[in-house]
Amino acid sequence: MSITEVQFQATAVEDAPAKAIEGRSQWQLTWRRLTGDWVAVMSMVVVVLICAFALCAPLIAAATGHPVYHAFPNKGTNAFGQPVGPGVNGFPLGTDAIGRDLLVRIAYGARISLFVGLFTTAVAAVFGVSVGLIAGYFGGWVDTVLARIIDAVLAFPFIVLALALAAVLNPSLGIVIGVITFFSWAGISRIVRGQTLSLKEKEYIEAARSLGAGPWRIMFIDIMPNLLGPVLVLATLYIPTAVSFEATLSFLGIGIPPPAPSWGNILAEAQDHYQTAWWYVVFPAAVLLITTLAFNLLGDGVRDAMDPRTERILAGGKTATRRRGKHRGLSLDEAILVGEQADLSVDHPISRTEEG
Amino acid sequence: MGMARFLIRRILAGLLVLWVVATLTFFLFFVAVPEGVVARNLAGRAATPAVIAQVERNLGLNQPKAVQYWHYVDHLLHGNLGFSYYTQQPVTTIIKQALPATISVVIGGVLLWLIAGLGTGILSATRARSLFDRVATVGVLAGVSAPTFIVGELLIVAVYVQLSNHGITFIQTGYTPITQSFSGWLGTMILPWITLAVVQAAVYTRLSRGSLLDTLGEDYIRTARSKGISERRVLYRHAVRSAMTPVVSQLGIDVGALLGGVIVVEQVFGLQGVGQQTVTAISQGDGQLVIGFVILAALFVVVANLIVDLSYALLDPRVRVN
Numbered sequence: 208m209s210i211t212e213v214q215f216q217a218t219a220v221e222d223a224p225a226k227a228i229e230g231r232s233q234w235q236l237t238w239r240r241l242t243g244d245w246v247a248v249m250s251m252v253v254v255v256l257i258c259a260f261a262l263c264a265p266l267i268a269a270a271t272g273h274p275v276y277h278a279f280p281n282k283g284t285n286a287f288g289q290p291v292g293p294g295v296n297g298f299p300l301g302t303d304a305i306g307r308d309l310l311v312r313i314a315y316g317a318r319i320s321l322f323v324g325l326f327t328t329a330v331a332a333v334f335g336v337s338v339g340l341i342a343g344y345f346g347g348w349v350d351t352v353l354a355r356i357i358d359a360v361l362a363f364p365f366i367v368l369a370l371a372l373a374a375v376l377n378p379s380l381g382i383v384i385g386v387i388t389f390f391s392w393a394g395i396s397r398i399v400r401g402q403t404l405s406l407k408e409k410e411y412i413e414a415a416r417s418l419g420a421g422p423w424r425i426m427f428i429d430i431m432p433n434l435l436g437p438v439l440v441l442a443t444l445y446i447p448t449a450v451s452f453e454a455t456l457s458f459l460g461i462g463i464p465p466p467a468p469s470w471g472n473i474l475a476e477a478q479d480h481y482q483t484a485w486w487y488v489v490f491p492a493a494v495l496l497i498t499t500l501a502f503n504l505l506g507d508g509v510r511d512a513m514d515p516r517t518e519r520i521l522a523g524g525k526t527a528t529r530r531r532g533k534h535r536g537l538s539l540d541e542a543i544l545v546g547e548q549a550d551l552s553v554d555h556p557i558s559r560t561e562e563g
Numbered sequence: 564m565g566m567a568r569f570l571i572r573r574i575l576a577g578l579l580v581l582w583v584v585a586t587l588t589f590f591l592f593f594v595a596v597p598e599g600v601v602a603r604n605l606a607g608r609a610a611t612p613a614v615i616a617q618v619e620r621n622l623g624l625n626q627p628k629a630v631q632y633w634h635y636v637d638h639l640l641h642g643n644l645g646f647s648y649y650t651q652q653p654v655t656t657i658i659k660q661a662l663p664a665t666i667s668v669v670i671g672g673v674l675l676w677l678i679a680g681l682g683t684g685i686l687s688a689t690r691a692r693s694l695f696d697r698v699a700t701v702g703v704l705a706g707v708s709a710p711t712f713i714v715g716e717l718l719i720v721a722v723y724v725q726l727s728n729h730g731i732t733f734i735q736t737g738y739t740p741i742t743q744s745f746s747g748w749l750g751t752m753i754l755p756w757i758t759l760a761v762v763q764a765a766v767y768t769r770l771s772r773g774s775l776l777d778t779l780g781e782d783y784i785r786t787a788r789s790k791g792i793s794e795r796r797v798l799y800r801h802a803v804r805s806a807m808t809p810v811v812s813q814l815g816i817d818v819g820a821l822l823g824g825v826i827v828v829e830q831v832f833g834l835q836g837v838g839q840q841t842v843t844a845i846s847q848g849d850g851q852l853v854i855g856f857v858i859l860a861a862l863f864v865v866v867a868n869l870i871v872d873l874s875y876a877l878l879d880p881r882v883r884v885n
Contacts, residue, residue, distance in 0.1 A: 375592060460845075481724060
């Protein structure tokens with residue numbers, strides 16, 4: 208072996224580990240996995256496009272020359288007073304019952320839907336994480352009371368409460384947000400509570416306690432960062448649910464009051480015209496479906512990217528095809544589902560008979 | 564012995580839930596609103612001052628809240644839900660007339676979604692990674708993403724309008740009682756059933772697939788296989804049965820909450836059931852009818868949960884042992 212060869216090998220050995228231990232945080236790894244999954248990338252693109260669509264609503268109105276509340280009784284309806292179809296008289300997606308531009312209405316509706324979806328999810332996440340942490344960390348009677356409340360909220364049929372509220376008060380955006388938030392936090396709390404129960408027994412928490420850290424510091428500084436993953440996944444999946452809730456409430460006439468446009472109340476108005484104006488039903492329904500599907504696919508993608516098992520499968524030389532079903536164990540997806548079920552056993556006859 | 568005690572405890576818990584809902588409703592309608600609004604809310608938006616005065620007299624709204632609450636509970640216990648101030652009919656009569664349509668939707672819809680959901684779930688789990696599994700997974704995601712009313716509306720545009728344009732009149736909207744004509748009833752029910760099933764079957768496919776995959780990995784399944792039991796028997800007698808526990812628990816929640824989902828379906832297809840009556844009552848501001856519906860929905864939840872608890876005992880031997 209010549210000297211240069213030895214030198215070459217030595218430098219190679221020195222170089223190699225330097226490359227291998229290039230630091231990558233958990234979040235960098237997650238991001239790399241997420242961008243390697245084309246379904247997730249596509250759904251991200253769709254989500255960005257829909258957000259842009261909502262933000263550009265005033266521009267669309269200006270470009271078409273059709274303000275959102277302005278009805279065009281002459282060119283917007285035909286001789287029988289019915290809506291005109293897509294492309295007729297300069298209405299790209301046709302008009303609604305009184306001759307307003309459907310495209311502009313859907314764009315403004317997107318603003319309300321996305322705002323409700325993102326805002327309620329954010330509030331529900333903050334509240335749900337706090338309640339879950341407190342219940343899981345303190346345990347005892349605090350946990351018993353909070354767990355009961357969580358179960359009660361999850362068991363309550365949401366439309367019934369919304370109906371009762373709408374009968375007493377007049378429907379408004381505030382009520383819609385309140386009702387949706389009220390029914391969203393409990394699901395997050397339940398997952399966070401379960402995770403906190405197991406995390407608080409770990410050694411590093413004991414170490415923090417022996418260093419003199421108080422309960423609030425342990426909960427929010429030591430435990431919470433470890434919960435961000437599951438909460439992020441849940442939040443992504445709650446956004447489409449909230450969007451559907453809002454649309455359903457508006458469809459029933461107990462959500463966003465007209466004339467403000469919302470995908471739900473546009474579809475409610477379309478109900479009387481489905482015989483003659485297919486576009487009036489199909490376009491708002493399609494936008495709503497695409498939005499919820501994109502968020503759901505994105506949530507699935509984030510979940511897969513967070514799951515360390517995905518890495519092993521990628522390392523095994525397989526491409527980033529959808530991982531589901533590649534292994535026979537539980538994916539995080541199924542674990543959350545089954546975990547939810549298992550947690551139901553708080554109120555499950557088996558657990559009770561075992562206690563007493 | 565244990566079973567009887569368990570049942571009594573569950574029934575008491577159910578009564579407690581009913582009481583809580585009734586009390587909440589009382590607070591919402593009688594306490595949380597400003598003075599003088601109660602009678603107007605209950606009497607409906609078009610009520611004359613004379614009607615409002617009559618409502619105030621009937622309900623004793625000038626008395627202390629505690630007395631009012633006592634009267635309210637007393638009426639409920641006697642099955643008296645008050646009168647609709649639009650039709651002057653007792654609320655119980657209105658509910659009784661509207662109930663057959665609602666029950667028809669619920670029973671048919673639940674059967675269809677269970678068959679579709681469990682069938683697809685079991686097939687997916689036993690053929691994990693197959694083409695069928697993948698197609699089912701995508702279908703499930705689409706189903707989960709779709710709000711009930713969108714599915715209903717699209718079915719109307721794609722099926723009902725198309726068929727009636729081609730002169731096929733079997734499928735109709737509205738409601739035909741089964742006592743009047745069976746085929747007419749079936750024609751009005753098929754689309755509502757499919758609507759409920761599309762949305763719910765997706766959840767059940769996902770749930771039963773995950774649960775069954777989990778169970779098939781258990782040791783006792785390997786034991787059963789190694790004893791030489793046929794795969795079919797292992798699957799249906801050993802695995803599916805215990806994998807169904809989370810599914811049944813979910814079913815209890817869903818059937819209870821179903822009265823809410825049925826409102827949407829009834830509204831889309833114009834079935835004139837309990838749900839649609841309630842939406843009408845709300846738009847007219849007929850508070851008595853809304854209260855009646857909220858109580859009925861709570862009763863639904865309680866009874867559904869009781870049935871689920873009973874079926875646990877049948878599915879899971881551990882409950883029976885105690």
